[in-house]
Amino acid sequence: MLSFLYARQSGLDDPVRLRRAESTRRVLSLELNHNRDVDRIHGNGINTLDIEVIDGRYMLSGGSDGVIVIYDLENNSKKPQYTCKAICTVGRSSRHVHKFSVETVQWYPHDTGMFVSSSFDKTMKVWDTETLKPAEEFQFDGNVYCHHMSPVARKHSLVAALLYSVLAVGTKDPKVQLCDLKSGSRIHILQGHRGEILSVRWSPRYDHILATASTDSRVHIWDVRRASGSLFTLDQHNGDKSKTSSEAVNTAHNGRVNGLCFTADGLHLLTTGTDDRMRLWNSATGENTLVNYGKVVNESRKGLKFTVSRGCSPEFVFVPCGSSVAVYGLHSGELITMLRGHYNNVDCCEFHPDYQELYSGGKDCNILAWVPVLRQPDIEDEETNSKRGGTHAAINPAFEDAWSSDED
Amino acid sequence: MASMHIVLEDTHAVWCSADIRSSLQYLVTLFSRKLFNDSLPPVVLKHQLYSLHNDKTSVDKQVVRSDCNKCSTWDSVQSHFIIITLMHSEALVFSFPRQNELRETGELLMFQLGFDSEAFALVFAEDYRAKVLQGEAGRGTLGTVEKFLTKLIPSCSDLSFNKEKMLKEFLFTDSEITQLVKSGVLTVRDAGSWWLSIPNSGKFIKYFIKGRKAVLGMVKKSKYGEILQTELEGRRTTSQVKFQMKYHIHDIIGAELVECIQTTSGTLLRYVDGNVN
Secondary structure, eight states, X not given: OHHHHHHHHHTSSOHHHHXXXXXXXXXXXXXXXXXXXXXXXXSSOEEEEEXXXXXXXEEEEEETTSOEEEEEOOOOSXXXXXXXXXXXXXXXXXXXXXXXXXXXXXXXXXXXXXXXXXXXXXXXXXXXTTTTEEEEEEEOSSOEEEEEEOTTOSSSOOEEEEEEOOOSSTTOOOEEEEEETTTOSEEEEEEOOSSOEEEEEEOSSOTTEEEEEETTSXXXXXXXXXXXXXXXXXXXXXXXXXXXXXXXXXXXXXXOEEEEEEOTTSSEEEEEETTTEEEEEETTTOOBOOOOOOOOOOOOSSOOBOEEOSSOSSOEEEEXXXXXXXXXXXXXXXXXXXXXXXXXXXXXEEEETTTTEEEEEETTSXXXXXXXXXXXXXXXXHHHHHHTTOOOTXXXXXGSOOSOOTTO | OOOOOOOOOOTHHHHHHHHHXXXXXXXXXXXXXXXXXXXXXXXXXXXXXXXXXXXXXXXXXXXXXXXXXXXXXXXSGGGGEEEEEOTTSOEEEEEOOOSSOTTTTXXXXXXXXXXXXXXXXXXXXXXXXXXXXXXXXXXXXHHHHHHHHHHHHHHOOOSEEEHHIIIIISOOOHHHHHHHHHHTSEEEEETTEEEEOOTTHHHHHHHHHHHHHHHHHXXXXXXXXXXXXXXXXXXXXXXXXXXXXXXXXXXXXXXXXXXXXXXXXXXXXXXXXXXXX
């Protein structure tokens, strides 16, 4: 660490290098910290978390009881012991609360005055944070599994891609609906999936590229400016039709695809499926990079929300696996560690890029904060402490010998 | 004398591949030939390699034909030159063929076994060829099979073939294809397409699945559902388990049907819930 600081100071190293090295070290030492807590408001499982992009201060959570809570993550008290307080909630007593489980919440990418939530009560609501009343409401025919707003969109009128699922009974096909926030209307529909769509993500690199994942084992990449169908689908065998049985040709996974995540630079896309596999794709060409993560246990019937670290080298993927969160190296595929702490299934996790902290929420109604371990104080500091007569930091007062007499 | 300092390129690329080959040869020794009256070539499963090597991605790269993994650094063109600087400014330059793609060089053949879409079998090409011809000796289909093998082994690394490929590329007739299916080298996959297969492998798959189930049962029935690997290797096998215990242990570790935990007394294998098998 000192060498990094010296190199940066003398100009030998790029400033980014120190930041990246320290971020990586911090992510590798994530663990539960008894000083950090998050208020427990939800009475039922937590389905989704989102930390706002601008300050990284406020976090939204949506639960299976339809309740939405906003937390303040910043520690303004001068003590290390801190509970992230819930600032406001859209509780069951509110007139506008969702009737059924909230599946996805997302802050408006450009400021915290607005957020969007979608739920199994077939609506998507655009909320005003000040008054906690919906400014806009979109009604749909089927359950809404996921929605996403593009984080980089400036030109297009802030289209929020919404997916709803229509159960494939009869002639209706599952569609991806794009809704315009500026005008409050639905713009267009992307057709092409044959099963319920469980996850959608805009690319963080281009504001017109969208990826969708569905139960028909396919992942489509769309360009919303085009009138025709998807750009391409992701094929796990990279076109090598000989590797698989004929039904599984051109699929991304051998089961339902229920999780999607772009890396921070938008160059790669991660998908998880119920075949217990996670795959890393090149998002420009759609080819499978064939990084082997091993068995990534995945039994989720709904979408799985996982996340990738930002600002580290190498990058890490945090995937909820059963009741723990697995941390994998992004390009190497090795399992770094399993973060255990939840009592029940983990449904969602979110990475805070400024502090390298991970927040995860699950069916046990807890949001746990995984914080990097602080460096231990140096031995020099301990000696100076004892010179001043203070208690030695290493000996726990409970083990101090306070009863034997000196005469023995 | 001008001194040349040339940075040593990733030598681990060389050792990795030599390692994979030696691991394969080790696993081949665990295969019980006598069980099948010497009619089968030694079969190793790809995921058994995962139990011997930590990095699954690099194992895949060296076994599977993957010319698309551009995001890893040691795969670059330079890595097939190994330059060693010696004391007196001499440099030896070694050039190796691309070490990954044991399959592309025609040394290794991969087969889809059919009971699991992720389980692939690996057989050394010379062994395969020898056993198949040995099995075909004296039969009328020998000529067709030999022709197929000469076409297949040096260059092709597909797992399945469709009709068009057989007729156009390999120039086989319909009756010849029927002969190949009869001899066991091809098995039906779909209307008009065939998997590459190992003749007489039905018995292998049957014993393998039974043995795997029995070994997993042994782990599951142990106290707390976990057992030390050394203890498991020492246990007496039931009549269900026809292969060597170590062969099955590599299989269940590599397929992640048990969790490997390092303890002070050695590796502990813990049964993972939620297995279908």
